[in-house]
Amino acid sequence: MPTPTKGPRLGGGPAHERLLLANLAAQLFTHKSIKTTETKAKRLRPVAERLITFAKKGDLHARRRVLATIGDKSVVHELFTEIAPLVAERDGGYTRITKLGFRKGDNASMVQIELVLEPVTPKVRSTRSSAAAAPVADETVADETVADETAADETAVPAEETEAVETSEPVAPEEPTEAAAEVEEDAAEKAGDSK
Template identity: 70%
Template sequence: MPKPTKGPRLGGGPAHERLLLANLAGALFIHKSIKTTETKAKRLRPLAERLITLGKRGDLHARRRALTVLRSNKEAAHVLFSEIAPLVAEREGGYTRITKIGNRKGDNAPMAVIELVLDPVTPKVKKAAKPAAKAEKTEDAPAEETVEETTADAPAEETTADAPVEETTAEDAPAEEKAE
């Protein structure tokens, strides 16, 4: 559980702040995106992420813990457990995104949009490590000889499989596309 903040709370005492953040979290789960002040969005993010983690667990105890925070907002809890949790099942964190949108007209308060990140996760492709160029230049000749020795020992069947394949030129490709 995060340590309570010191100093001024949002709109009053700690109880009022809990109620305000619970209402914001419920609205975020129902609408998937809300517009609020930057400070409220930054304070809402850890609470919403923790509730989404509970939603991913999905058991009865997690549902009851989420309902204590959401103050029996059953609609928001239902959306959290049935719609949001399956969409972020593969994601390991970072379920929310805060985007600053400028200042409010009336009191010039900095505004932000906090939204759920429901896009599917794309795994990162690891790049191959580049070998040191100087060390490779001095050892290129022996390395090539060992490669040639291993190919000479290969059976004849593998060499026939390496027959040249017809390559299409740039001129042939548009003609094939037009035919389709």
């Protein structure tokens, strides 16, 4: 069901709005793209997408439901025979609204609403390889994999193996010097003065 909108209707009343949207939908299915105001296009989108969903079903009942909205049989025939097979693989989003700017006379926001008839390209899901699945070369050194972020196919690259393990000696604690003691005394005096 289209989302209800508040405020004044398009045209004079509810019957006029239904006729206006039916005519816009018929023109959209005939020409595949129309130029109209942004408000009309936003109100047309759910109506047109619902009619295309009926056309995808393709049975007699769906055809009669579309004919109840659009009275022109040639437009309905074109919708069922030409447009519905092109969007059969698409799960929704049959229309695209593109802003064009403002109309010269009344500065109304103009848009182009068009049917999206391009074939659907499924999204490729990326799977990351886990470190646990990587083979272990030696018991002491495990083979780590590092994902190459610059590669388009996101393949994993094994890290370099090293036999030598570097060790460092612990750092001896610092012995306080006279200069360090003077700096601490100055800091304590300044902290006492600021209070």
